[in-house]
Amino acid sequence: MRQSQLFTKTRREAPKDEVAKNAQLLIRAGFIHKEMAGAYSYLPLGLRVLNNVQRIIREEMNKIGGQELALTALQSPAVWKKSGRWDDEAIDVWFKTQLKGGGELGLGTTHEEPLTALMAEYVSSYKDLPRYVYQFQTKFRNELRAKSGIMRTREFIMKDLYSFSRSEDEFREFYEDCAEAYLAIFKRAGIGDYTFRTFASGGSFSKFSDEFQALSDAGEDTIYLHRGKRIAVNREVYTDGVLAELGISKGELEEVKAIEVGNIFPLGTRFSEALGLTFKDETGAEKPVIMGSYGIGPGRLMGTIVEILADDKGIVWPSEVSPFPVHLIAIAGSNKDVRAEADRLYDLLKENGIEALYDDRDIRAGEKFADADLIGISTRLVVSEKTLAEGGVEVSSRSEGQTAIVPDSTIIQHLKR
């Protein structure tokens, strides 16, 4: 896309009401727009990143047998009353409203109840299991305090997958598969080196759960980390008993701040029993389905990437999530040859299926470079009088910085490598 046509603009300064690095940079670069506290719109560049994050997650979920669907955000109280979670005592972040004709309605905070009820219509035999179902859905949570930019908002998209298994062993097997898939996701999203599977509390549903914690001072959580063994423990379950179980001791652990980018946990039969999701086993006995729940917030993951990888000049997107694979910059001034060569290159990239953000604007070089650094597209191509004279294109990566002149006859090969 031609940058001259992009409706967003970069800003030199961050708005004073944002302190979080992720929000400051994403707003300055034109990726997001704050509508109100805890609610951000995604602008063209931001949406492209969000879609890339979701694509990675979708691919990895499909690999382990996930089936995608989309449940509604509007929630009927009926199913929640069955599980006892309609009560504000049970879930205090409900956004509730009324129908015109009378009757209550909730905006989904999570989707265990409706999906369990839905599955009950289709699952009746052991032959119908196991099943793994997920969605990307907007969640609404009336947080007392939204904070940290896009990390903790009142409206956000969540990938939530639910597993439906016949036995504890079958559940366990998928649980571990999913943990592996999560690590693959965070690796592809560029924060693999910083992200650790972390032993955590199971809250009200089970004894334990696993969080995926990305090391960052911007994090809300404190974890105790054994880097060598890549084992981590959330502070909330940092007890001698847990450490003994994991075979580690306090002395070998470091205390670090981290962002929870994913969480997987067993649900047992808590919801299947409440909502009548059962199956008949081989002997004809009726049994409740064993469930698990697996969440990742794509928006929070996007914010985490910014928090961890950004430098003093701006955002640094890993190639798989970069809004465009290539940022093509023309330093033309009034030189028509440079302009023509940049146009030609832009078309060439397009013909080869490489989408570029093409900075064809009539502004000075310094401003283009500053904007490119801020926006953070992973690969930069520069065309100028200098590169024209050298018979090539200047290529550099946002993360590493060094530049190289690549002959324009081999540029496509070079980029596809």
Place this chain on the structure above:
RNA sequence: CGGGCCGUCGUAUAGUGGUAGUACGCGUGCUUUGGGAGCACGUAGUCCCAGUUCGAUUCUGGGCGGCCCGACCA
């Protein structure tokens, strides 16, 4: 929900009980053109409602909104 701080052009800031200033942005023109250019002219603002006052952007009260710390966070 407890505590604290804060609302001034689009953005960031200064200032005042009596005509609201600066920078960036935006517009026009000329010059400039590989790291956020220069000059000139122009554009645009005191969150809302009361109260005090001759007069409130400034003081007082209320409202709305925002941020931070804590609590909370399947």
